[in-house]
Amino acid sequence: MSTYIIGDVQGCYKELVTLLDKINFNEHTDRLWFVGDLVNRGPQSLAVLKLVKKLSDYSQIVLGNHDLHLLAAFFKKRALHKQDTFTDVLLDDQAVQLLDWLRQQPLLHYDSEFHTVMTHAGLYPAWNLELAQQLAEEVSKQLKSDHYVELLGAMYTNQPSCWQADLTDYPRWSFVINAFTRMRYCDEKGCLVFNEEGPVGTQQKGLLPWFEMPNQRDSALQVVFGHWAALQGKTGKKNIIALDTGCVWGGSLTAMRLEDKKFLVVNKAAS
Numbered sequence: 001m002s003t004y005i006i007g008d009v010q011g012c013y014k015e016l017v018t019l020l021d022k023i024n025f026n027e028h029t030d031r032l033w034f035v036g037d038l039v040n041r042g043p044q045s046l047a048v049l050k051l052v053k054k055l056s057d058y059s060q061i062v063l064g065n066h067d068l069h070l071l072a073a074f075f076k077k078r079a080l081h082k083q084d085t086f087t088d089v090l091l092d093d094q095a096v097q098l099l100d101w102l103r104q105q106p107l108l109h110y111d112s113e114f115h116t117v118m119t120h121a122g123l124y125p126a127w128n129l130e131l132a133q134q135l136a137e138e139v140s141k142q143l144k145s146d147h148y149v150e151l152l153g154a155m156y157t158n159q160p161s162c163w164q165a166d167l168t169d170y171p172r173w174s175f176v177i178n179a180f181t182r183m184r185y186c187d188e189k190g191c192l193v194f195n196e197e198g199p200v201g202t203q204q205k206g207l208l209p210w211f212e213m214p215n216q217r218d219s220a221l222q223v224v225f226g227h228w229a230a231l232q233g234k235t236g237k238k239n240i241i242a243l244d245t246g247c248v249w250g251g252s253l254t255a256m257r258l259e260d261k262k263f264l265v266v267n268k269a270a271s
């Protein structure tokens with residue numbers, strides 16, 4: 001059995017199909033993990049969403065910021081940006097079922113056999129695995145509840161940018177969503193900074209990538225994430241694995257086989 005962890009697909013359906021072909025995916029023996037951002041910016045969000053839902057018995061998915069944005073846009077909690085490319089999902093006659101499935105997906109997946117955690121953006125430095133699991137679960141409970149649309153409306157804020165254990169309700173859940181789905185750099189106090197997304201070394205003074213911050217995570221824990229294409233798959237740390245290789249930006253779609261950390265890469269197809 002092999003487990004393939006796949007980076008940000010963002011509507012790159014052709015490349016996803018080529019990648020599944022390349023890994024010779026076998027539903028009887030293999031499993032897929034997706035780091036989130038299945039949709040948006042790329043050409044075929046609907047086709048990707050339908051394919052991943054079809055494979056969901058064999059897959060683990062975590063939500064990314066673009067997946068949540070799609071949900072918010074569907075429920076008219078957020079206007080479309082001109083770069084958004086998921087109108088095909090919004091107009092599809094299966095949109096309700098697809099999005100109902102999507103919102104049930106977690107923010108974090110942990111595998112104890114490989115002591116590996118997957119989230120879209122990473123693991124917030126002030127959280128250990130146990131706290132991160134609890135917080136991800138708190139938000140998932142909201143997303144699975146009857147008042148999830150309210151949360152989709154409330155989550156669009158950069159505040160609070162600093163974690164405090166005594167945050168409650170929407171400020172707490174917004175922070176947790178931001179940490180799991182939008183985090184890149186932190187400032188000296190450990191607060192999230194949202195206006196920097198370039199490669200490491202180009203950031204303002206005083207900021208560090210989340211994985212370079214003093215932290216609470218167990219040093220043996222392997223963290224797999226996407227979201228930050230400018231890293232080009234590099235963190236400089238053996239057990240912090242960046243899988244967004246920017247397929248949608250002309251880069252490639254990457255999968256890592258969990259069992260032996262072998263990387264499989266499909267370059268963006270010519271359009």
Ligand SMILES: [Mn+2]
Pocket residue numbers: 037064065066120181226227228
């Ligand atoms: Mn993202």
